[in-house]
Amino acid sequence: MAEEVESTQPAANVGAEGVGVLDDSEEAETKEILLMKQRVAEMEAEAEKLRQLQAAAEAGESSVGGVPMETEDDKSAADGRSVYVGNVDYSATPEDIQAHFQACGTINRVTIICDKFTGHPKGYAYVEFAEPEHIDTALTMDNSLFHGRLIKVTAKRTNIPGFNRGRGRGGGYRGGTEEATEVDTVVMRHIELVVAEVEEGAFNQLSDHRRDEMLSNILRWTAGAVRSASTAAKAAPKPYPFSKTAILHPEPRAPPPKPLLQGKGLMPYLYKNLPSQEKRTLLYDLFSRHSPKCIYPGSIVTVNMEHAPFQFTGVVLGIRRRGPDTSFVLRNVVQRIGVEMQIYPNSPHVKAIKVIRSPPKGRMKRAKLFYLRDSPEKMSALAGGAGKK
The missing domain is CATH 2.30.30.790 (SH3 type barrels.)
Incomplete structure (x- = not known):
């Protein structure tokens, strides 16, 4: 026991002499690093919430009405059987459009595009037929009169993700990703940069004002991204409740009368x-x-x-x-x-x-x-x- 006491006393003395004790500046830097890591952990938690919110929004869209989500092949095949109808009257209903195009062939679906915030029609629609051969007949309805308007009928193109999306401020060309996914990617990029600066010690060399500004901007931007993603998830339009088993058959046409089959026209009948x-x-x-x-x-x-x-x-x-x-x-x-x-x-x-x-x-x-x-x-x-x- 005496030997053990003697062996431990020099270590205590070394500690008392201050060889293993941190000074005030190093202790302050250590606290800042711990605080920075704590804030980085908070941002990672916010990013995780974003991912959960996006997953919940996608799950809600896929389960509305019990209608399964269509694959890309199904959407491409449906676009090949559809036509775009422009300059549609705002008071028109899907039944009116169906009656206008019923002579072209069997119609599977009529979709009138509405504004997702106001719910008002945008003035155009899509008509999906049962067979691609009906598209040529439907294109002959271009410039036809519908509810007092000359409608525009063209073949529907397959939507290309990000085709109509321009370059934003300070950003390049974006693909067709969801808003929440883009937000999550940028947040994680900021987190990785901050963590790298902390590990390299470059963050400690910045001024106090610069460090506070960087942290506040990241946290403020993350909170805004969460609000934007939640708003987009709430305002997402519901899918069209359409059943593929419902097929609308065209009305049967009446055969021509016997006098016309015998070659007796209208003018001889009127003369008589x-x-x-x-x-x-x-x-x-x-x-x-x-x-x-x-x-x-x-x-x-x-x-x-x-x-x-x-x-x-x-x-x-x-x-x-x-x-x-x-x-x-x-x-x-x-x-x-x-x-x-x-x-x-x-x-x-x-x-x-x-x-x-x-x-x-x-x-x-x-x-x-x-x-x-x-x-x-x-x-x-x-x-x-x-x-x-």
Whole structure:
């Protein structure tokens, strides 16, 4: 025991002499290093919270509605069967768009893109068909009228991650990673730099103001990243609750009627059934070339109508024989002004047509009739003679 006491006394003396004791400056630096490591541990904990928050957000999106997340191959195949529809009316519904494109083929899904913050439509949509062959038919609907607007229809392109994302402040081109992943990467980069500086002793050589500023900036930026990630997770849009087993079949088309299959068109049917019996008799007697009472240019005719002018007498300048759409032009002078009227005999407003005088020698040259337009005195004489008779 005495030997042991003697052997330990020199060590105590060495400690008392101050050989193994740290001075005040070294002790302060050690405390700063411990404090720095504690703050680095806090930042690592914040980064771990970010990763957990991102994982929870992804798990929530994949489990909403019990719909499994689509793989990249499924999304690419769906894009190959989809078209982009632009300039869509804001009040349009998926049912309206489906009805507009239903003739193009079987539609699997109609998606109207809405703003994730306000919920209002953005003015464009996507239509997914059952087969890629329906895309060519859907592209013919480009510039078609939908709810009073000319819509734009193009083939949908497959989204490339980061294709439309520009260069941010102080950053290069970014890929299509999530915001929380980018935040986590930058936070860990800052932590690694600070730890490296602490281990190399370069951090202790900085001024107190510079060290406090570096730590405060990192902690403030980490807190802002956590808030941004949580806000993005809450505002993430819910996936479209679509079931792939639901297929919308187009409505069956009615077969053409038998008269059309036999070659009977619309115009022969109208020629036969549109005019009444009285009108058909009038058209045949006065405008058929085989009728002895046929009206020719140069005849003086009086027309009785149901509206003003109730009666008009004039010279026939020309006749257009078009079946039920037959018409003729009458000209006369009313109060020293030449007046022309085009009369449709098949009109319900025409009550009667009476031939007052046929042209001399059965016909008149058209040049002489149009010459009457430049000779009001001869036209007045003809009208006066017709009035006397």
